[in-house]
Amino acid sequence: MSKDSVKHQVSQFYDEVGWQMEGEVYQNARYEDLRPVSAEYIHRCHMRVKRHLAPTGKYLLDAGSGPVQYDEYLTYSEDYQYRVCMDLSLVALQEARKRLSEKGIYVKADISNLPFATEVFDGIVSLHTIHHVPVEEKVAVYQGLHRTLKPGRTMVTVDGWAEVPLSGVMGFLMRIANRLRRWTGKEAPPMPDGKPASQANNEKKQLTQAPVGTYVLKTSAKWFHKVMRGVLPYEIRVWRSVSVKFLRSVIQPEWAGRFWLKVLYRLEEWFPHFFGEKGQYPLIVISKDER
Secondary structure, eight states: OOHHHHHHHHHHHIIIIITSEETTEEGGGGGSOOOHHHHHHHHHHHHTTGGGSOSOEEEEEEETOTTOOSHHHHHTTTTEEEEEEEESOHHHHHHHHHHHGGGEEEEEOOTTSOOOOTTOBSEEEEESOGGGSOHHHHHHHHHHHHHTBOTTOEEEEEOOBSSOTTHHHHHHHHHHHHHHHHHHTOOOOOOTTSOOGGGOOOHHHHHHOOOTTSOOOOBOHHHHHHHHTTTSOEEEEEEESSOHHHHHHHOOGGGTHHHHHHHHHHHHHHSHHHHHHHSSEEEEEEEOOOO
């Protein structure tokens, strides 16, 4: 598939599917765990992004902004003058404008060909976007974002790994949860693909499965170190170490789900680099030195 075809497919998916409303949420929210039992953990993971951004500034770039669908996302730019929402999806930008109004600046553009001046942004976030970029463009995307960042500031990206060293542990716990569920006759909440958790017989595949209908190419911590070491100053930390399918299968209210997520969050805070490289979703902090 050509680069142009990939970008057209991604744009079409989000215009026609991902950012369409299903009731009170976007269709793409099916790929998140919005249950009350997971709410505190998900909120705290979202807020990890903000701690690595400059607290104030004029422009925050949200590269691949989508509709800025979660309230936590809005807090990243609350003390900035403007949030520059850039996306391939026109629907995403229309929805983002409903949430940001005049605080937003809306740009339909490709993350691999940024139409911005050098060193203009006080902060940059890019959430679940670079995994849509063909592998041969990924390094240039990081370099392009870094070019637009002001000296002394940082940018934060969040995506998922294709190779997850902790997937064996997660798969083991999912199998135990499914057996307990069969013994008790209780079915798990539906997965993002609409199937019950007990029907999922390939946990490793589940942990890396992409939403059907859009191009996703995830990499690994090993790949990232290989291509980025010496190119840009970066740090790999944890955003969230477990997948949505793991949460929906293992974390249940009647099994003290909130308590175990508090334990998991604390472990992630104690060992952010371990869980960032070995878990599901890394938070990559890239800085630009003061001159």
